[in-house]
Amino acid sequence: MEPVPAEIVEATWQEIAGMSVEEFAPLAERFVREQPYLRDFLMDDGPGMLNAEEQQLLLYMGLVIWQMMERVAGKRLPMVTPESLDHADERNFRAFERLVGKSPAVLTREAEKIVHKCNQVEVLRYVTETLEEDFNEEDDGITEIGKGFIFISLKTVIEALDML
8 A cells, every 4th residue: 555644644733632522423333344354453452551541542543543544555454364463463473572671772763674674654653753752651541551552453453454
């Protein structure tokens, strides 16, 4: 798939963030109808790993990413398959397992490589910037471990959608 330009990333994020519940509901229903495996992946990914707030953020960001990629395609996207999700998920977890216990300098260097290797660098940048926001664990319920898990899961979503 063609890379999503920064302008589409920003416009899509801003538009969806500004939607009322009444405006958002039909989009969420279409997402569930057209991308059931993607929705299941986002809802079932990491049972027990994410709290309710983190799960909600993961699902919301997954929907926004789907819209970004659909807009650049200029048409409704085909359904993501369980196989494409499993393949991307396995590859991402193997890559991140190699980073466990590494120094912050190594982690930063490797994270930059991961972002720049991704065909959808602007979409991945949206994920990174959103997760870098000043979440407060007590107020927002978003933990550092949750952020890491959300990042890996959304990178998998991006890669699965990019294969369409």
